[in-house]
Amino acid sequence: MSRAPTTSDDILRCTRELVIAGGYNGFSYADISKVVGITKASIHHHFPVKSDLVRTLVKRYRQEAEAATAELERQVADPAAQLRAYTGYWEACIADASAPFCVCALLASEIPALPETVVLEVRAHFRALSDWLTSVLERGAAQGRLHPAGTARAEAEIILATVHGAMLSARAYGDAGMFGVIVHPLLERLETPR
Numbered sequence: 001m002s003r004a005p006t007t008s009d010d011i012l013r014c015t016r017e018l019v020i021a022g023g024y025n026g027f028s029y030a031d032i033s034k035v036v037g038i039t040k041a042s043i044h045h046h047f048p049v050k051s052d053l054v055r056t057l058v059k060r061y062r063q064e065a066e067a068a069t070a071e072l073e074r075q076v077a078d079p080a081a082q083l084r085a086y087t088g089y090w091e092a093c094i095a096d097a098s099a100p101f102c103v104c105a106l107l108a109s110e111i112p113a114l115p116e117t118v119v120l121e122v123r124a125h126f127r128a129l130s131d132w133l134t135s136v137l138e139r140g141a142a143q144g145r146l147h148p149a150g151t152a153r154a155e156a157e158i159i160l161a162t163v164h165g166a167m168l169s170a171r172a173y174g175d176a177g178m179f180g181v182i183v184h185p186l187l188e189r190l191e192t193p194r
Contacts, residue, residue: 008046010036015057020101024110051115058121061103069132079140087183095176105164130156146190162186
């Protein structure tokens with residue numbers, strides 16, 4: 001049984017949408033107040049400063065991603081299918097605009113201007129995702145299902161850069177299909193024996 005959303009959850013959900021739309025400096029507590037229907041003082045009660053709010057958002061986002069990859073591991077045994085499911089998730093989210101951009105990828109582009117507490121959480125997200133992709137590639141190589149060109153770690157970083165770059169291209173061109181145009185050849189290369 002899932003719990004009912006709290007005011008804090010509503011604030012974080014709104015913040016996520018605002019960050020995706022305009023980045024760290026693209027919103028204020030006044031914007032959240034209008035959307036959620038609470039006072040700015042109420043937001044400050046839950047999150048005293050903006051860096052606390054966004055740090056909490058990124059930490060939760062990372063936890064959600066880790067839970068999703070763990071669930072994917074339980075449901076899909078084949079490493080190649082896991083990579084396809086991961087990229088397929090983003091392809092669907094971009095196509096239906098439900099999550100058109102990774103919160104952490106967007107914030108990573110703003111690192112020089114972000115508070116250190118937020119930067120640490122963004123980097124933790126990238127490390128966790130890279131670790132998971134590395135493990136998928138290692139298992140896939142051991143099973144003969146995936147064929148990385150270099151080390152599993154290097155290939156994981158290539159996947160991360162490709163997926164996030166494909167998000168950016170889809171956004172820049174205003175064409176959700178651009179994501180698949182960029183990502184599918186990478187997956188095909190990884191699945192093709194050398």
